[in-house]
Amino acid sequence: MIDKRFDSAREAVADIFDGATIMIGGFGEAGSPIELIHALIDQGAKGLTVVSNNSGTGLVGLAALLRAERVSKIVCSFPKTAGSTVFPDLYRAGKIELELVPQGTLAERIRAGGAGIVAFYTPTAVGTPLAQGKESRVFGEREHVLEHGIRADFTLIKGRTADTHGNVLYHRTARNFAPMMATAATVTIVQAAEVVEAGALDPEIIVTPGIFVDRVVHVPSPALESALNEAGASYP
């Protein structure tokens, strides 16, 4: 019998090691797996490389992980969202490395990593500072740059519903990077507001098939960054 459920976020992140590369789902607060991130802060792993579209807001979730100085490098498309102060302060103080990647290139690099494609060519960023130092090649009279697939040790994502086999459905624009990140890590950990038995979900509508998911944690009422920030929360 397959049952990928873990009893708690704490147990699900227990083996994340110092220096690990971790993909964290979310576009702004939509899809941010706050409970898994908070469990990772409690767990204490450091020297992490984080792959995530943004850098968090306020003093909770991803911003709290950065504030705890557990992250040495972030791979990101847009680290300066309104309400984001932790990353800018760390960056200006030289305490965190930033690899800035165009959003579509970031998505495709993760997709490629998960699909066993080591690198690909794209015209995105040609002629810009983000193409500097990258190999380029002309296809059909147009210059393209070589971008490499990304893989990670762990992925942390948030689903709406998961089953015991790790099949996942998402909520609206919270889906964003999660389906690709699920494919690109050695260990993919999902927090889901609802967890059901295998067979309860219609196979026609599964978004992330369970083969890509290793651990499922039931988080019935996940916190939202905006609500925590309005309440003046900080973690820990």
Add this chain to the structure above:
Amino acid sequence: MISATTTGWTRDQIAKRVAQDIPNGSYVNLGIGIPELVATHVPAGRTFIYHTENGLLGMGPSPAASESDPELINAGKRRVSMMPGAAFFDQATSFAMIRGGHLDLSVLGALQVAANGDLANWSTGADDAIPAVGGAMDLVAGVKRVFVMTTHVTKEGEPKLVQRCTYPLTGRAVVTRIYSDLAVIDVTARGFALVELAPGIPFDFVQERTGAPIIQNHALETKK
């Protein structure tokens, strides 16, 4: 003489002018900020389908408080609604729409646009700036037509339409057409070309505020 009250188009009037040039049924991505106003000026009888790169096709306006969902947002992270026929998808699919040439139009803001269509709209390159690019480089590289909506000059009065961009580029030779408060200007193989002046704005007034020559009678000249 230009009177001190010469103002050209307001932001809403620019948005309305952009909307006039978008065919019915177009799939459109509106950038954050001033381009978002285009959605409020859709001409009667036309429907545009809005793409937001964080994973929604069929984006609708700001929702009523009762229907507001923190996980139903646009690329600017503001809460939005969904129209009948909307679809959600992941980032790889969303950028396949952009990078695969499936969207008809991208409307973006600008820091600078060059006469050859180079666009700079993500960074001034200042030492203390936090670099952030989002999907802009993907949009300009992949979408068939790229419209820029911008004030003609900066707050300091410097031209934003220039011979060569001095800020870091978003993309090379990517802009199709520029809509400013003073004029509509095409980017052509020969440089900037006037399409239309805002009411009451003389051509010389626009040229004086532009950092590169504007072809005034492009349509006539290309017919020769």
